[in-house]
Amino acid sequence: MNEDSKSESKTLPYSGQVIGAIVEALDIKDELLTDKTAKRYYAGITVSEYSLRQIYVTLGKRLVDLDLVPIPPLFEQYDVSMANITTASMARLAKKWDRLRATIQSRSGSIKDYKQAIEGFCRLVVIDLALRVVAWQRLAKQSPSEPRIPQWAEENGAGKMLRALLSQADVSRDQFSAWAEVSHISIDNWFDGKIRPTPGHIEIMAYAFSKLIPNTNKYTLQVQFQSQFTLSYLADILADNIGREAVLELATALYRFIWLISEDIKTMDRPPIEKVAGLEFEMLRHGADEPYSHTLLRNLALVEKDIKWRKDILASTTGWDLRFEEIADHSSLPGSSAGLAQELPEEARKEAIRDGTGEDLKKLREASLLQDKDYARIASGDLRMLIEQLNGGINDRRSIVKRHPLSPQAHSELGSFLGMVGKHLRNSEMIKEGINECKIAATLCKGWDTPLVEPGIILINVGRYDEALVELENAANKLPTTTPHLAMNRGYALMQTKKYGQALSDFEFVIRTKPNYALALDCAAHCAFMIANQEKGMKYAKEARKYGEPRTYNDWRKGAYKDKGQNTQN
Structure with a gap:
């Protein structure tokens, strides 16, 4: 199997699968976390809200019980x-992970860079976690460690920790095996990182080292062992997916951010922790979602090199x-189109390579990525420069069309971008021009559904659903057969004009083609509920939630579809 086919065969796990892997990695022997319901959730099968909450x-309780999440007295x-x-x-x-997964999946069914999506999410988690750790340390009245590469992130980090302690105790492995009353094979496996010791064995080792090394405390060692082995084991799993170098970068950044944020707080001359505990509790609960933390993040960005x-x-x-x-765009296969749309036909693709389009x-796409300064402007509400950037993007695309006037790809790209900018700037002339550019692209490459469907999408995005339906029916007449891309957008326009039965048929066509397409499942669920088809509504809502789109499921659970129903399927 070549590298491309390998990357195409991979899929990102659901959050349930990730949680299941964590439970397995920590070897947690809890009845509720290992029963049939939990295993269904770990396999990606929808379970009830109550069961999910119980899991x-x-x-959460078991992580605290294992001392992986200690409790400060202030709590x-x-x-x-x-x-x-x-x-x-x-x-x-x-x-959030499921939302990212759904965002990627809505771009393309294939993933170019399996690890890029995981690493991108982990980078955001590191920033979020740094804020929470700072809040926890302040509540615990602890000082952060100076920035360093943590040993647990290294290959067999826990084994290295044990070797260092063995050297400090000045005993051999065999002697330590006798002290701990564990076979030397088990000791070798722990030290070499082949097997993770159970909580019981960790307690035994902590007791042995506390006796062998002066001025050490059994409980302190036990907590250290538990956290080091757990973090090391999880780091190894992550390294298998994104590489050891990436894991080391993430871990090092975590310690650096904790240190820098803590130093920043010191300069603020904050009152004693007892007087501001409420703020710290909120940051601990919500991390980067807590507005109070945004000042800290902006200050952190100023010093981050x-x-x-x-x-x-x-x-x-x-x-x-x-x-x-952005992560979704970079994770999809190069040359693959957004969502369900067809790729540029082979002949047109070869021509685009020959003429340089x-x-x-x-x-152009690489240059269009948001930069750190753009995020700063968005956060501050200063959109003036972004508007200038959008207008610059139009000019860049027009110049490509000028260089390649017969390129359907260039006209389609310009048309789509004009439609997007026209929506944001509420410029009807831009929208009209964008639709016209897409029609030029469709004329230059007959049978390609992307430019034929795009006028309908542009009109949907500005709420002109009846006009969108006209464009989409026009596309249906010009295409040799209905495509999932056409059906998805026509279904959405039908749904918005309350033609739920017809919309459901289009969404079900998409689902038959791509069963895990979250947005189609969610829309199909809504339409089914609206025509009083409870069985289909519940089925599709549960599937949509599993794939990261829980809106209709949540509305159904809240009773939003009670007594809903149309007498017609039209």
Whole structure:
């Protein structure tokens, strides 16, 4: 199998699969986390909201019980549950992961760079986690460690820690095996990173080292071992997916950000922690989503020298959706079109290579990426420069059309961009020009659904649904057969004009072609509920939620579709 076919065969896991891998990695022997319902969730099958909440609550409690998430004394004073905070944090991150997955999946069914999506998400998590750790350390009245490469992130980091302690104790492996009353084979496996010791074995090792090394505490060692082995084991799993170098960069950045944020807070001359505990609790609960943390992030960006990290830090102040869009665009196969649209036909693609259109558009897209300064402007509400940038993007695309007047790809790109900018600037002339450019592209490359469907999309985006339907029916007449891209957008326009039965037929056509297309499933669920087809509505809503689109499912659970129904399928 070549590299391209390998990358095409991979899919990103659902949050349930990730949680299941964590439970397995930590070897948590809890009945609720290992029963049939939990295993269904880990396999990516939808479970009830109650069951899902119980899984997260139980996992949160077990992480605290294992001392992976220690409880500062101040928590008891304010009657705050560390287990509840851990539970809520995991649930939020899981939902964000599923949203990223759905965003990527809506771009393309194939993933070019499996690790780029994971690493991109992890970078945002590191920033979020740094804020939470700073809040926790302040509440615990602890000082951060100076920036360093943490040992647990290195290959067999836990084994290296044990070797260092063995040297400090000045005993051999065999002697330590006798002290710990564990076979030397088990000791070798732990030290060489082949097997992760159970919590019981960790307690035994902590007891042995506390006796062998002067001035060491069994409980302190036990907590250290538990965290080091767990982090090391999880780092190894992550390294298998994104590479050891990326894991080391993430871990090092985490410690650097914790240190820098803590130093920044010191300069603010904040009151004693007892007087500002409420703010710290909120940052611990919500991380980068807490508005109070945005000042800290902007200050962090000012001192961060790495351009990529600075961009991610500023992106965290605007929410993660814009960054997710970029990650999704970069994770799809090169040359593949957005969503369900057909790729440029083979002959047209060869011509684009010969005349240089493809290379021109590739350079244009790379130059169009949001920069750190753009995120700063978005966060501050200063859109003036962004508007200038959008107008510059139009001029860049017009210049490509001028260089390649017979290129359907160039006209389609200009038309789509004009439609997008025209929507944001509320410029009807731009919208009209964008539709016309798409029609030129469709004339230059007959049978390609992208430019034929795009006028309908442009009109949908500005709420002109009846006009969009006319354009989409025109596309249907010109295409040799209905395509998923056409059906998806026609279905959406039909749904917006309350023709739920017809819309459902189009969405089901998409689902038959691409069963895991989250947006089609979500829209199909809404239409089914609106025509009182509860069975289909529940089926599609549950599937959509599983693939990262929970809106209709949540509305249904809240009773939004009670007594809904049309007497007609039209």
